[in-house]
Amino acid sequence: MSATRHADAAGAIEGSAARDLETFDDVPEKSCSPARRAVTSYGAAAVLIVVLIGLWQLIVELAHYPAYLIPTPTEVASSLWHDWNPILGSAARTTLVEVLIGYAIATAAGIGIAVALHLIGPLRRAVYPLLIASQTIPVVVLAPILVVLFGYGIVPKLVIVALICFFPVVVNGLDGLRSVDDDFIRMMRTLDASRLAIFRRVEFPAALPLIFSGMRISATFASIGAVFGEWAGSNAGLGYVMLEATPNLQTARIFAAIVILTVVSILLFGAVSLAERFIAPWARQRDRT
């Protein structure tokens, strides 16, 4: 085997490689400004929200519903503005802390459980059915018991948020870990990979996109869990504000609290999506192919 012949071959290969890349350049990249992209992806939703709020205002005003039954959007906005200090603002902070900590616990526990169940077969067969059965227990009913157990503080809220949020992470995580094509495992085995190496380098990264979609689902449950916990027994938080406002017929304030809860959920959802884009960018690549 002469050195020159090999050099020639390498040259020929590089030539063909360059051609391969050129064809990729021809694919038109969607080159829009970020502002325009924001309009195309969220514009329709924004318009719909504005229309719905307008309809709501119109119907309530035309039908002359009393404000304690159904407040108009302007009354809700006014409550948001006037009740922020000292009521809604501090309540929102309390609930936000419960949501964030509870959600973090749920995610960590969910991933941990999924990994343990995946790596240990007998454990999976024993625990998985129980896990599914546990989800049929209405957490609302559990809430008062947890308050009796843990008191009026933050702990029962965290437990409830975590109980509601961990399940989608476990199910999706487990599905993701098991979804890896056997060919990848075989390939890794002939390349001297230990069980741990296969998990670290193939299974876990492959499962990340599904873990994130589980996390997105549970992000929308987290604030509901916190409110359940506060209803069962508390002296702070948005759930507590709602409970107090109901007998006083301050319906606008209840709606204002709901608006804040919605914003919290959307922000959490957005944060998880953003984190996914940085931690597992290949998830979106795969969607496209």
Add this chain to the structure above:
Amino acid sequence: MRGVSKRFGGVVALRGVDVTIERHEKVAILGPSGSGKSTLLQIVAGLLDAEVGSVNVEGALLAKERLGRCAMMPQRDLLLPWRSALDNAAIACENRGMKRSEARARTRPFFERFGLGAFEDVSPAQLSGGMRQRVSFIRTLMADKDVLLLDEPFGALDSITRAQMQEWLLLAMADVPRTVLLVTHDVEEALLLGDAVIVLSSRPGRVVRVLDSRVDSGRSRRETVTSPEFVALKEQALEAIE
């Protein structure tokens, strides 16, 4: 590698297959689909066990031991989308406990050598099919095993790219002496890449013929493929398959 013989009973894909391959010989196994070629390769690799018979890869008799002697290049490139081309190829080094930076440094020269010089940090999705298979081949090479098992390595490529890749592989194999066992259903590919071609029958797979396909390697692929000896070999191989 010497003294490889194996036999399988029952309804299984392979029956009484005896194959001996010398060290650093390049052997192609040619057979129609369903002849158990891939099964055979997985048994040699140690991913499966023979039901009857024995496999000896450089003294390794147990499946677990064979797994340590052979590196397999799968039909699909199986590159991991979360790793760059270089990190994909370096994965075998990392699996052996090497640090990532060291594994990369070890693998990098092979990218130069095999014409992927500028593509180390490109993600697999941006590479063409032929380039992905080259990365996959380097990954197999980096496992540092004496025996390379290639399972229809270019089966997923179009015929023009496949022809280019065959030429490339021929040079690459001449460059790094290894024992190579290649499985294919492409007659030309088998004759071109193998020093010997073992023809398997369709299910159950049996060895029906062994051809010496050492063709003069000084010529280009086109010259070789159209030469009279090559055409004659091709005819023999096709006849054996029938």
